[in-house]
Amino acid sequence: MGQARYFARGTQPAADRAYAALDAAFGDEGLPVSIFEWDEAAGIFEVAVYFDVSQEPAQDAAIAAFAPLTPEREDLPDVDWMQSVLAELKPVRAGRFLVHGAHDRGRVKANDIGIEIEAGQAFGTGHHGTTAGCLQLIGDVLRRKAPQTALDLGTGSAVLAIAIARLGRIPVLATDIDPVAVRVAVDNVRANGVAGLVTGAVATGFAGPAFADGARFDLIVANILAGPLMRLAPQMERRLQRGGDIILSGILARQRRAVLAAYRDQGLYHRRTLQMGDWVTLHLTR
Incomplete structure (x- = not known):
């Protein structure tokens, strides 16, 4: 089953309001809601929420929650995102530190200081x-x-x-x-x-x-x-x-x-x- 992402960009106050409304409406249902600084120089933030494509009623409610911003829709392919991320997320070395996921524990050598952090947390x-x-x-x-x-x-x-x-x-x-x-x-x-x-x-x-x-x-x-x-x-x-x-x-x-x-x-x-x-x-x- 594919996913749809609704997102909008605007000033921080507008994005904060949309994020709060989306989180209140869908946070308890476990739907991913995000906000981040999209353009630091211009002070523009992006807020987004993700749905399974079958959740049409919830998507209608989300469009209203974005106000005063007008969201756009992006259809995402049906991909096992966690497996995809883990496949690409290689261990990172910085001096003696080796930051890795659970799937790469075997790469920690005797003199390394391994730090296990999972992607997406x-x-x-x-x-x-x-x-x-x-x-x-x-x-x-x-x-x-x-x-x-x-x-x-x-x-x-x-x-x-x-x-x-x-x-x-x-x-x-x-x-x-x-x-x-x-x-x-x-x-x-x-x-x-x-x-x-x-x-x-x-x-x-x-x-x-x-x-x-x-x-x-x-x-x-x-x-x-x-x-x-x-x-x-x-x-x-x-x-x-x-x-x-x-x-x-x-x-x-x-x-x-x-x-x-x-x-x-x-x-x-x-x-x-x-x-x-x-x-x-x-x-x-x-």
Whole structure:
């Protein structure tokens, strides 16, 4: 049985309204509903919902839920998408880290630090240049230093928190604005055997019970977007221990100077830039 995708693009407020309406109408039925930034420069977001082609009444309700946006329909071929994705999703190496799915456990070698993350759960399977860049710099920092505490801000799948815990054997706080992402992160943490080191929590930036004690961290990793990273620069500085390290990504190469300027204003020093494709990962210290 094939699928149909209804999608629309618009400003963030309009897309947020459509996403909330679609999620309220179809989330409990298990239908996939998504939203993402389609064009960062123009501030355009895409929201979508997926149906089996037999669900015509539900599709009619979805068209109304998109208002004020006008959705388009795309018919998708009848493909076993998970098998297709798994066939193409090869293990990713970043230093000693090897990020892989369950189907590739056999590829983890004796000296590898394997991190098992399944495709489609949450952002961060290691295949995006931002995640791979963070993994590379995490390995570099932990080879030279021995931090005692770490924060993975915007954890997504928890791949970075797992990497820090497995290599550094230190406690890691892994936070995300999305409760679903945090649940996925906690599941991944358990599956990778570091539940005793990684704590998952819902938080918007540094607001939330997880930060109520005012604790500082020796290592902060944040793979989000350039805009939020610049806004969070003062709080990042306050939460970083003296001599500590920050690894930032989710930054396009053309945004690098603006992000560095925001952190330089807080007295943080640029140590290294790692570029992968159009994306950069930054290493700074206090």
